[in-house]
Amino acid sequence: MIDKKNPTILQMVLVLMLIAMICTAGVAAVFKLTEDTIKEQAANKEQKMLSEVLPEHDNDPTKDTVSISIGNNKSVLCYIAKKGNETVGYAIKANNKKGYNGKVEVLVGFKPNGTIVKTSATVLNETPGLGSKAAEPKFADQFKELNPAEKELQVTKDGGDIDAISAATITSRAYTLCVATAYNALQTYLGNDAAKIEANSGATSSANYNADERAFDSDTLQTNADSLQQNIDTNSVK
Amino acid sequence: MDNKNSKFEIFSKGLIKENPVLVLILGMCPTLGVTSSAINGLGMGLATTFVLLFSNIIISIIKDLIPDKVHIPAYIIVIASLVTILQLLLKGYLPALDESLGLFIPLIVVNCVVLGRAEAFACKNNVVDSALDGLGMGLGFALALTILGAIREILGVGSIFGYKFLAGDGIIGFVLAPGAFIVLGYMVAIAKKLKK
Numbered sequence: 001m002i003d004k005k006n007p008t009i010l011q012m013v014l015v016l017m018l019i020a021m022i023c024t025a026g027v028a029a030v031f032k033l034t035e036d037t038i039k040e041q042a043a044n045k046e047q048k049m050l051s052e053v054l055p056e057h058d059n060d061p062t063k064d065t066v067s068i069s070i071g072n073n074k075s076v077l078c079y080i081a082k083k084g085n086e087t088v089g090y091a092i093k094a095n096n097k098k099g100y101n102g103k104v105e106v107l108v109g110f111k112p113n114g115t116i117v118k119t120s121a122t123v124l125n126e127t128p129g130l131g132s133k134a135a136e137p138k139f140a141d142q143f144k145e146l147n148p149a150e151k152e153l154q155v156t157k158d159g160g161d162i163d164a165i166s167a168a169t170i171t172s173r174a175y176t177l178c179v180a181t182a183y184n185a186l187q188t189y190l191g192n193d194a195a196k197i198e199a200n201s202g203a204t205s206s207a208n209y210n211a212d213e214r215a216f217d218s219d220t221l222q223t224n225a226d227s228l229q230q231n232i233d234t235n236s237v238k
Numbered sequence: 239m240d241n242k243n244s245k246f247e248i249f250s251k252g253l254i255k256e257n258p259v260l261v262l263i264l265g266m267c268p269t270l271g272v273t274s275s276a277i278n279g280l281g282m283g284l285a286t287t288f289v290l291l292f293s294n295i296i297i298s299i300i301k302d303l304i305p306d307k308v309h310i311p312a313y314i315i316v317i318a319s320l321v322t323i324l325q326l327l328l329k330g331y332l333p334a335l336d337e338s339l340g341l342f343i344p345l346i347v348v349n350c351v352v353l354g355r356a357e358a359f360a361c362k363n364n365v366v367d368s369a370l371d372g373l374g375m376g377l378g379f380a381l382a383l384t385i386l387g388a389i390r391e392i393l394g395v396g397s398i399f400g401y402k403f404l405a406g407d408g409i410i411g412f413v414l415a416p417g418a419f420i421v422l423g424y425m426v427a428i429a430k431k432l433k434k
Contacts, residue, residue: 030322
């Protein structure tokens with residue numbers, strides 16, 4: 001048998017190989033057993049999310065999707081809800097990485113005229129107790145029945161009509177930007193010229209936000225360069 | 239001490255006397271990371287209990303086959319497989335819990351409580367004792383995490399197990415990382431006092 005204290009290399013290799021094989025077999029078996037259930041759970045979750053943000057419909061929106069390009073090689077997924085043959089709503093999943101903890105993804109349900117039915121966060125890893133409140137009705141319900149053509153889709157701090165969550169402006173901005181991205185994508189898809197102007201202005205305001213950020217960055221860089229220069233000066237004096 | 243008593247002793251020492259969190263101070267990563275609510279603490283505790291129980295059982299069975307030089311990799315393979323199985327089961331049957339625990343489930347692999355018990359107990363004792371030890375240690379871990387989570391949830395959000403009993407916000411700091419350290423510190427201090 002195996003000598004516990006002074007094993008040969010072959011014994012060690014064989015034992016490890018055997019254990020690895022048995023363990024892998026076990027994991028593979030459980031994976032096979034749970035594979036279908038896991039897929040079912042994911043599909044259920046998506047369906048539940050969609051039925052929350054879409055108006056009443058009788059098709060399966062998960063099977064009726066289009067991908068809309070939004071520039072920069074990016075695209076968003078759009079679910080189409082139908083009742084009979086009539087389109088009753090769209091749900092668009094938009095995301096950005098401007099959250100306080102990275103990615104924020106929001107599913108936005110629209111009526112065909114562009115009015116938002118409801119929004120729901122699908123990915124939100126924000127700080128518990130602060131940014132996580134974006135999922136709560138107090139913030140998320142502001143978008144209910146709101147038509148982005150009539151209101152400014154920005155937080156009040158940036159001159160818009162959305163009240164940011166206190167102490168979580170960055171999260172609020174990221175969430176609002178998701179909604180704006182979704183709205184722009186919808187207008188691109190519909191090819192609606194009149195609304196497209198609105199969509200463009202929405203896009204411009206988010207571009208402004210980016211520009212602000214860049215300006216801020218270059219300020220910081222400038223300050224850093226200044227202090228570096230100062231250091232060099234003092235050093236050369238020494 | 240007769241046999242029955244010592245069996246009970248093996249099981250119960252993990253609960254209080256050698257509680258992995260409060261006395262041995264092991265497994266701090268999930269302890270501080272996931273206990274922002276009582277239900278998360280309980281879920282994490284029970285998930286770890288599952289892994290501990292089965293890893294202790296399996297390791298005590300195979301302990302005589304494993305050469306000393308390779309025992310750590312062998313144990314890690316067993317533990318990692320169990321954790322993967324656990325994660326698949328959670329994804330399939332308890333997706334809500336899987337989502338709220340997130341990254342901390344795969345991290346059970348490197349939880350020192352699990353490897354610690356394999357090293358300190360399962361590789362020297364028989365199957366029954368190892369199972370009892372794993373169960374006791376796991377439940378002790380779950381107990382500590384649930385209490386920690388409950389205190390943080392009560393102070394931080396004003397709710398318990400998701401049931402809100404206070405209107406408005408709590409003391410947000412207790413839901414965030416500093417709250418975990420503060421509450422854990424007091425809990426360790428109280429456990430030390432009680433042990434004396």
